[in-house]
Amino acid sequence: MTVDQTVFQDLVALLGADIVQAIDASNIDRLTQDYCVMGRKDVGILALVLPRTVEHVSQALKYCNDRSIAVVPQGGMTGLAGGAVPIGPSVCLSMERFRQILEVDVAAATITVEAGVAMETIQKAADAADLFFPLDLGGRGSCQIGGNLSTNAGGNRVLRFGMARDLVLGVEAVLADGTVIDSLRKVIKNNTGYDLRQLFIGAEGTLGIITKVVLKLYPKAKSVCTGIMAVDDYPAVLDLLKRARSGFGSSLTAYEVMWPDFYQLGTVALGRKPPLDIGAGAYVLIETMGTDPETDQERYESVIGQAMEAGIVKDAIVAQSQREATELWDVRDSPGEWSKGVHWPQLGFDVSVPTGEVGPLADEIGDMLKATWPQLQTVFFGHVADGNLHVSVRMSGHDVPELDIERAVYQIVSQRRGSISAEHGIGSLKREFLHYSRSPAELALMRAIKQAMDPKGIMNPGKVI
Numbered sequence: 001m002t003v004d005q006t007v008f009q010d011l012v013a014l015l016g017a018d019i020v021q022a023i024d025a026s027n028i029d030r031l032t033q034d035y036c037v038m039g040r041k042d043v044g045i046l047a048l049v050l051p052r053t054v055e056h057v058s059q060a061l062k063y064c065n066d067r068s069i070a071v072v073p074q075g076g077m078t079g080l081a082g083g084a085v086p087i088g089p090s091v092c093l094s095m096e097r098f099r100q101i102l103e104v105d106v107a108a109a110t111i112t113v114e115a116g117v118a119m120e121t122i123q124k125a126a127d128a129a130d131l132f133f134p135l136d137l138g139g140r141g142s143c144q145i146g147g148n149l150s151t152n153a154g155g156n157r158v159l160r161f162g163m164a165r166d167l168v169l170g171v172e173a174v175l176a177d178g179t180v181i182d183s184l185r186k187v188i189k190n191n192t193g194y195d196l197r198q199l200f201i202g203a204e205g206t207l208g209i210i211t212k213v214v215l216k217l218y219p220k221a222k223s224v225c226t227g228i229m230a231v232d233d234y235p236a237v238l239d240l241l242k243r244a245r246s247g248f249g250s251s252l253t254a255y256e257v258m259w260p261d262f263y264q265l266g267t268v269a270l271g272r273k274p275p276l277d278i279g280a281g282a283y284v285l286i287e288t289m290g291t292d293p294e295t296d297q298e299r300y301e302s303v304i305g306q307a308m309e310a311g312i313v314k315d316a317i318v319a320q321s322q323r324e325a326t327e328l329w330d331v332r333d334s335p336g337e338w339s340k341g342v343h344w345p346q347l348g349f350d351v352s353v354p355t356g357e358v359g360p361l362a363d364e365i366g367d368m369l370k371a372t373w374p375q376l377q378t379v380f381f382g383h384v385a386d387g388n389l390h391v392s393v394r395m396s397g398h399d400v401p402e403l404d405i406e407r408a409v410y411q412i413v414s415q416r417r418g419s420i421s422a423e424h425g426i427g428s429l430k431r432e433f434l435h436y437s438r439s440p441a442e443l444a445l446m447r448a449i450k451q452a453m454d455p456k457g458i459m460n461p462g463k464v465i
Contacts, residue, residue, distance in 0.1 A: 236313075366380070
């Protein structure tokens with residue numbers, strides 16, 4: 001009997017045939033690829049574990065830890081950095097059966113869920129209780145909250161509500177040796193030493209597996225106002241942002257900037273009529289959420305109108321219905337459509353610097369790429385108000401050194417003391433570039449934490465650190 005067969009049969013004996021599956025043509029594809037990374041199918045996956053309880057997770061990890069067998073935690077497989085893609089012999093542990101919403105506490109404004117619940121399911125459960133869960137991104141229907149927390153997901157509303165870690169009050173997680181850490185508390189004030197929940201958020205399954213989580217909820221908005229504004233340049237983007245912050249206050253939820261190359265691609269190139277004419281220096285999508293539909297719309301149009309009178313905004317369109325708002329967001333969300341052939345394949349970057357530096361960063365990266373590899377095309381867009389810039393480099397039809405491009409871009413970001421991964425995580429794709437954003441002392445501390453919590457190195461090896 002081979003080692004592979006022994007591990008599989010041991011896990012079946014330990015957990016049951018309902019919990020452990022063999023690896024075959026029916027599951028190998030979904031286990032070896034996420035949204036961006038196509039992994040190898042011959043890396044040696046020993047078994048697929050589909051636990052139903054935290055005890056199952058604990059038993060599986062203890063078995064693997066005792067035998068120094070690698071474990072790769074998996075969720076909806078919608079990641080963008082290979083964080084859940086196996087890179088060597090390992091047991092895949094999927095949280096897809098952890099689908100229960102355990103509690104919605106209206107008084108505490110919290111929701112307690114298992115790690116495999118889809119983001120959209122949480123949003124709908126909150127909405128049914130007349131509350132609001134603000135974390136949101138394109139993969140909402142299939143991404144799982146455990147994966148969202150493991151990568152510290154961002155999305156479109158970070159400006160107002162923060163990253164995934166800012167929405168978490170408590171977690172239950174299982175360590176490499178099977179120890180269950182119960183930090184599943186619903187209190188906001190909890191000043192009792194080290195904040196253990198944060199060890200698992202953003203760690204991409206390298207320190208343990210999140211099994212349950214308590215999330216913050218917010219009052220449901222009574223109104224949502226959306227519009228796109230055309231401006232001349234990045235200084236105007238900053239001027240408009242200042243006015244938006246002052247005029248909308250805490251109701252400002254999204255401030256999305258599209259450079260001309262992105263706007264043309266997201267509209268004309270996809271057969272979509274541009275909401276505003278092509279030709280502006282930048283396009284800004286602004287969204288607010290408030291409590292009074294009539295006065296909020298009036299205030300929105302007033303703030304934008306004053307910006308037009310001041311010459312900051314050259315043209316604008318404000319949605320008058322949910323349908324129109326969706327159409328405006330469709331332009332900003334168009335990267336999901338690029339695989340149709342207009343801009344594929346691509347090399348994507350997800351970086352961040354202080355908001356005031358985003359425009360200069362885009363210029364510097366664009367100038368560098370054009371001077372070094374003039375055959376490439378670039379597309380820039382970003383959340384901007386939270387400092388996040390996305391860069392897409394079109395690779396189609398060109399033999400270009402991807403590693404050299406990545407190093408060149410990350411060197412520029414490093415010189416501005418920015419982050420090489422604003423919201424997508426590190427995974428395996430960005431691991432070798434982590435030193436551009438982390439000092440030697442920081443990397444050493446991260447390795448020390450990893451060694452303390454996972455001394456045998458079984459948890460998602462080859463990822464993050």
